[in-house]
Amino acid sequence: MSQELRIRDRVRAQGAGATPDPGEAAWDLREPVEPGFNLAPLPAAPETPDEPPSPFAGFPGMGGEEEAPPPKGPGLDLQRLIRGILKRLWLAVGIALAIAGLFLAGALSLKSKWEAAASVMLHSRQDQFSLGGAKPFELQTYNLKTLLDTIKLPDSLLEVAKALQLDASLRTLGTAINVKSGKDSSLFQITAMWNDPGIAAQIANAVAEGLVERSRKFRSDEAADAYANYSKQLAAAREELDRVTAQMRTFKTAHQVSDINAETQVLLGSLSLLEADLNTKTAELQAYKRTLIEVEQAVKGEPAMVVTSSVYRNPLKTRLSDYEWQLQEARSRYTEQNPKVIKLQTRVDVLKQMITESKDEGAPENLYSANAKLTDLQTRQSTLTSDIRVREAQIVALTETVAQNRAKLTALTAAEKEFQLLKARMAAAENLVAGLVGRMDEAEVMMRRNEAGFDLIQLATAPTEPAPSKKKIIAIAGVVLGGGIGLGVALLLELLDPLLRTRRDALGIIPGLELAWEFQQVPAGETALIDPRRPADPVADLFRRLINELDTQLEPAHWRCLGITSAEPAAGRTLVATNLAQALALKELPTILVDADLRRLAGVHPAPLLGLPADQSGLLQALRDEAPLTSLLAVTATPDLALLAAGSPPGDLALDAPTTGDGADADPEQDEGPPAIQRPDPNLIDLGTRQFRTILDTLRESGRNLVYDLPPSSAQETVLEAAASLGNLLLVARSGQTTRQQLRETAELLEERGAKVQGILVTDVPYELLEGPPLFQPAPKASARRRWLHRWRPRTPASEP
Numbered sequence: 031m032s033q034e035l036r037i038r039d040r041v042r043a044q045g046a047g048a049t050p051d052p053g054e055a056a057w058d059l060r061e062p063v064e065p066g067f068n069l070a071p072l073p074a075a076p077e078t079p080d081e082p083p084s085p086f087a088g089f090p091g092m093g094g095e096e097e098a099p100p101p102k103g104p105g106l107d108l109q110r111l112i113r114g115i116l117k118r119l120w121l122a123v124g125i126a127l128a129i130a131g132l133f134l135a136g137a138l139s140l141k142s143k144w145e146a147a148a149s150v151m152l153h154s155r156q157d158q159f160s161l162g163g164a165k166p167f168e169l170q171t172y173n174l175k176t177l178l179d180t181i182k183l184p185d186s187l188l189e190v191a192k193a194l195q196l197d198a199s200l201r202t203l204g205t206a207i208n209v210k211s212g213k214d215s216s217l218f219q220i221t222a223m224w225n226d227p228g229i230a231a232q233i234a235n236a237v238a239e240g241l242v243e244r245s246r247k248f249r250s251d252e253a254a255d256a257y258a259n260y261s262k263q264l265a266a267a268r269e270e271l272d273r274v275t276a277q278m279r280t281f282k283t284a285h286q287v288s289d290i291n292a293e294t295q296v297l298l299g300s301l302s303l304l305e306a307d308l309n310t311k312t313a314e315l316q317a318y319k320r321t322l323i324e325v326e327q328a329v330k331g332e333p334a335m336v337v338t339s340s341v342y343r344n345p346l347k348t349r350l351s352d353y354e355w356q357l358q359e360a361r362s363r364y365t366e367q368n369p370k371v372i373k374l375q376t377r378v379d380v381l382k383q384m385i386t387e388s389k390d391e392g393a394p395e396n397l398y399s400a401n402a403k404l405t406d407l408q409t410r411q412s413t414l415t416s417d418i419r420v421r422e423a424q425i426v427a428l429t430e431t432v433a434q435n436r437a438k439l440t441a442l443t444a445a446e447k448e449f450q451l452l453k454a455r456m457a458a459a460e461n462l463v464a465g466l467v468g469r470m471d472e473a474e475v476m477m478r479r480n481e482a483g484f485d486l487i488q489l490a491t492a493p494t495e496p497a498p499s500k501k502k503i504i505a506i507a508g509v510v511l512g513g514g515i516g517l518g519v520a521l522l523l524e525l526l527d528p529l530l531r532t533r534r535d536a537l538g539i540i541p542g543l544e545l546a547w548e549f550q551q552v553p554a555g556e557t558a559l560i561d562p563r564r565p566a567d568p569v570a571d572l573f574r575r576l577i578n579e580l581d582t583q584l585e586p587a588h589w590r591c592l593g594i595t596s597a598e599p600a601a602g603r604t605l606v607a608t609n610l611a612q613a614l615a616l617k618e619l620p621t622i623l624v625d626a627d628l629r630r631l632a633g634v635h636p637a638p639l640l641g642l643p644a645d646q647s648g649l650l651q652a653l654r655d656e657a658p659l660t661s662l663l664a665v666t667a668t669p670d671l672a673l674l675a676a677g678s679p680p681g682d683l684a685l686d687a688p689t690t691g692d693g694a695d696a697d698p699e700q701d702e703g704p705p706a707i708q709r710p711d712p713n714l715i716d717l718g719t720r721q722f723r724t725i726l727d728t729l730r731e732s733g734r735n736l737v738y739d740l741p742p743s744s745a746q747e748t749v750l751e752a753a754a755s756l757g758n759l760l761l762v763a764r765s766g767q768t769t770r771q772q773l774r775e776t777a778e779l780l781e782e783r784g785a786k787v788q789g790i791l792v793t794d795v796p797y798e799l800l801e802g803p804p805l806f807q808p809a810p811k812a813s814a815r816r817r818w819l820h821r822w823r824p825r826t827p828a829s830e831p
Contacts, residue, residue, distance in 0.1 A: 133508020
């Protein structure tokens with residue numbers, strides 16, 4: 031039995047006394063299909079043969095138009111960074127002036143000083159001395175810079191101050207002393223900067239002589255310490271060697287070690303097989319127990335006797351009984367709308383009416399027999415019980431065998447480790463004793479040499495001219511450093527900005543995403559909603575371009591059914607979903623806009639934006655089986671566009687729909703003050719039900735483009751389940767409100783749930799941050815004084831659908 035459903039738009043009805051009634055639609059049966067929307071699958075589009083490409087595709091009028099340059103992809107947005115630095119220019123200038131002022135004050139406070147230098151050479155000669163075949167004995171080698179740093183130690187500075195009777199602090203004296211050395215050269219100079227040239231020369235000479243004597247003392251003391259240390263180590267090493275030798279003899283006598291490795295390998299192989307068998311038996315036992323529980327439950331649900339047939343004396347009742355069995359079997363396979371179910375139901379109703387009219391009250395005779403399924407289940411139950419007992423006994427035996435083998439393996443392993451340890455200890459003790467004997471003899475020779483590590487080549491003389499002043503260099507360095515730090519701070523603040531600003535930011539956040547668009551911040555007096563009477567407006571052109579890019583970049587199955595969601599409220603989901611659906615309809619693509627934002631305080635819905643009542647029935651009634659789906663679709667003023675409203679009870683929907691100025695890009699969900707505690711919304715539970723997936727499949731079978739206005743992904747877990755059922759999503763993010771972390775975490779969470787983010791639309795993008803041509807002309811710029819005052823005022827985000 032075939033049926034044909036159609037929807038007739040009464041708003042478009044003209045003539046015959048018809049009165050327009052916005053939003054009202056009628057569903058009729060067995061009538062010709064009038065223009066409008068119905069859920070019957072659309073006919074497939076005819077295939078057009080591929081046309082050969084034109085040889086001059088890049089020239090107007092010669093086979094094609096020039097393609098616009100592709101939008102910028104992810105990367106470093108230099109234009110945004112420059113604007114961010116200019117926005118914080120006052121901070122950079124302040125930091126630069128402060129640092130430059132400090133450097134200039136320090137430069138002006140400098141006084142003329144005199145510099146004297148003494149030349150010293152590193153004494154690199156060293157005779158290698160070795161006893162036996164070991165490596166030659168060498169004293170500790172210090173880095174040259176480390177040795178030179180000793181001249182500024184407090185003890186070294188105190189000796190110089192006492193020797194020259196200087197009335198200066200150790201810090202002042204340490205600052206005056208410096209070292210100059212050439213690259214890859216053993217010759218260096220020790221300089222002293224002082225207010226008096228004579229004292230400067232005396233300080234340089236005293237420091238150089240102290241360095242030479244200190245290096246000699248270091249080498250002598252180090253050799254003596256090494257000799258004493260080696261002596262103590264040798265005594266301890268000989269005692270350790272005797273002790274290890276005795277332990278090795280005892281171990282060999284007690285264990286009579288022959289081949290521990292071979293026996294260990296045999297035990298390891300046997301233990302591996304036993305453990306594998308034990309795991310197998312354990313898994314089988316668990317499987318048997320689960321099966322036994324299922325069989326016991328099935329036995330309890332089976333009756334002892336079952337009805338095999340019913341005998342009616344009246345032939346009409348016999349036929350009725352047959353048709354009722356057939357109807358029961360058909361309902362178990364098909365839905366109530368299936369032609370076979372409807373046909374059988376009609377026959378049953380007719381036979382019941384005929385029996386009623388014949389007034390035959392005879393009861394049927396039922397024939398009973400033993401339930402064969404119950405007998406089989408009881409046999410299966412007995413078999414499983416026996417198998418479980420056998421497996422339990424096998425597991426006990428295997429567990430004991432494994433424990434015994436492990437104990438044997440542990441004993442062998444412990445014995446092997448002890449033997450190898452004793453062997454290694456004996457070898458190490460013998461090597462240590464031999465090495466220490468040689469080192470003691472070598473250290474004694476080094477003690478008798480008493481050599482210094484440096485040679486004083488030339489003493490310092492009093493300088494005749496003061497050292498060059500660094501005032502200009504310090505001042506210039508202050509200006510350069512201050513400017514660099516100021517610009518660096520401004521750049522760092524821009525780079526650390528956590529908020530999403532442009533489409534390029536979105537492309538860089540989600541790896542592999544290639545589709546992203548931007549929606550300009552709407553100036554006051556401009557509309558952010560597509561007007562079907564003006565299909566060439568900038569907003570309509572933007573969403574047509576979005577649809578065309580989806581069509582060229584993705585497969586039809588990846589965008590023909592598309593969910594619109596966001597990471598947080600107040601991003602502009604409803605406005606984007608409504609505009610996208612209207613743009614599809616303006617391209618003469620039959621489209622259904624589904625308002626799936628079932629929250630009680632969801633703000634503006636698509637129905638008011640499309641000129642329809644905000645409190646009409648819709649998706650919520652379909653999810654709760656309060657009305658058939660076909661009766662809930664409302665035809666809008668835009669051709670080829672139908673709306674399935676949210677259907678929330680009256681009072682839950684906001685009836686005012688801002689469509690101009692900043693309000694069109696905002697969301698009433700966003701309130702000032704601290705965020706409220708998020709509580710579960712009972713309406714959103716229906717998005718995670720099987721009924722929602724059934725409705726989704728029904729709408730998909732219609733062959734129309736589907737646009738779902740979803741709640742924010744953070745609203746409730748059922749929103750993620752609905753997104754997973756849809757499969758393909760368009761994320762909406764608001765410039766200056768959505769953070770990069772929110773967008774990244776939302777995309778990752780949707781991917782984990784099985785939903786694919788096909789693109790991102792960034793709304794409320796300021797005019798100066800747009801990458802492409804603007805949709806609207808910017809508002810007149812404020813005066814310099816007003817811009818300076820507004821810079822100190824925090825931006826208050828507006829509310830949006």
